[in-house]
Amino acid sequence: MQARGIAGSLRHRLGRPLTWGAILVFGLIWNAARWGLAPDGLDLDGEALAPFAWGFTLLVLAPLPWQWTGDPRPLASPARGLVQALPFGLLCTWILVALLGAGGLPAPMMGHGRMGGHGPHGGMGRGGPRGGGACGSEGGLPGAGLPGAGLPGAGLPGAGPQGRRTLIAAGAYLSFLVLLGAILARMERAETAEAAARDAADRTRLRALQGQMHPHVFFNAVSGVAELVREDPAGAERALLDMAGLLRQVLDLGERTAHPLAAERQLAERYLALEALRLGRRLQVTWDWDGSLDAQEVPPLVLQPLVENAIKHGIAPERGGGELRIRAGRAGDGLVLEVANTGAPPEAGRPEGVALRNLRERLALLGLDPAAAFALVREGAWTRATLRLPLEIPDHG
Template sequence: MPGDGESTVDAASASAPRQASMFDACHVGVVLRVVLFVEAVVGVAAMFGAGEAVDWLLRFSLLTGGVLPATLAWLIAACALKSYLGRLPPSPQWLAGMALGALAGLYGCGMLALMGLLQPAPWSASAAAGALLSAMVLAGLFWRAKARTPAATAARLAELQSRIRPHFLFNTLNSAIALVRAEPAQAETVLEDLAELFRSALADPTESVTLGQEIELAQRYLAIEQIRFGERLQVEWSLDAGASQARLPPLLLQPLVENAVKHGVEPSASGAQLKISTQRRGSRVVVKVTNSTPAGVGERGNGLALANVRERLLLLHDVQAQFRVVFKDGLFQVRLEVPA
């Protein structure tokens, strides 16, 4: 067992927040937005000097033939070099990004010149245009990166408020106290599960964890709640081992399970059924949390918690993530879909 000094060092290192990279251009959503933005600028630029729609279309096609490959080249370079560029001070990061943009502009101009579509080739103007467009793209990526860090911090604080609820803590401790004399081993297990949940809630707010880790935490939480509700809580697991390495924001699954217990089991005298399933479908992983609801109870839930989960999921996976809530025939289901 590590000494107090080692634990202090680990806790101190874990508390250091992980900064989002301004050059995080590897996400599909970022690529799509950058390409659409550049193409919009090209479309406006093609309007100058175009008398008719046909002229505009020809100009737009000509410019796209050089600008699109240059844009993709910039995105590939930014993605490949993001670790190195992310370690630079802020000003050199901007200069490096604009330099890559200038090179990309020269690359696009060179392609059009080789095809004989630009005579004479405007090398200086292409480099300047590439640097200017890259600066505008970097500004968008900068604000995106800036939004990720405080959003992750705020999400973590919201999770702490949701996770360590006083009544949950008191109920768990009361359950453990009641078991101390009759079932000391079970009481010890309950306290170990509670300690693990607290440790995870207070751990390093890293960008992502595996689905397998989230499943393990959810199992610990439900083991605690099983002591309190007994047969009223009926849990069914349907887990695909091939889905366990999918990445999720930390403490994403447990609040969904807690919502299911709160709105499905607690209000029902006869209890409720809770099912957690994971399934890998090609390059995608589908996670479902489904619970039955008491008769006569409509769709309800912690809207803030669900909105928090949705936002954190989109921050991590952008357009590659899907989040859907369905209430039908007395069943409330939250469905997540993320890259495998």
């Protein structure tokens, strides 16, 4: 990854509640274990903060050197990652030990003279009278002084058994930091690849559904024109011209997953022009349109299916036809498209047609809840189809 990718990965980890939950649980369990072994000796200083600081370092910062490649590759090679992770881990270890003092190398069984030796202020340790120094090794468990000499210089050669123990502990924590960083970096890469695969599958499915609408629209249009050929040849000719314009506009959509609302209205108007030639005065159309929303991006072919459904199942079956009202406006922080029609009510138990099923599936693939975004209800003499869309449509292109 490059710097921008590294920053995005870091923000992703920092924004995950799971990360902070794991750090909290890690620190609480660690301190509870220490308190259980020395209930009268846990100080709310660097010693208690150390496991939280180490948890943050391990879960948030450790993957960074494995992710830095300087190019678009998501992960460094094992050799490069190790070369970068070792000095990074040494720096993190030194900083934590320097900032947290004796608590910089936390261990649940070890503390400031808890298990033997003198206390941190020169007094006798709680483990007994034996031992010397802040964390004497006599009178306590083997290795009990590990965290007691957490100062940066404690691990220098010649510093005695305590310094060697501190150096060993620092090495163990460094190894764990490098290893966990490699594991977490690879897990994050796998999650990213899986998310990209899901997104690609969703895009493919979305385009397939959008492509399914194209022949469906023209099938209905051709059916309408066929009725005019004998009764009104001139009208049939005009209908064919309108259908050619509709075909051109639909094909121009290509693989786009959004276009201006004005283009969506134009699609519906051309479809209505075809239906008007077939139905004549039986179709009365009223528009209530907020022109300020014309530039708003919406998914293609969301209004036409509602218009088609209203005419096909509501107005066309009625001998006297019916009225169609089309509205576009704002509602809170979203956009509302509404198509209402008189005429035959929806038949109870009748499955939805291709257009509405297709619309619901496309809404789901765009990350919207179809049950909340779309509703079809009967209110008195009117059947009302309402579509609610956010002002920002998720990008699946």
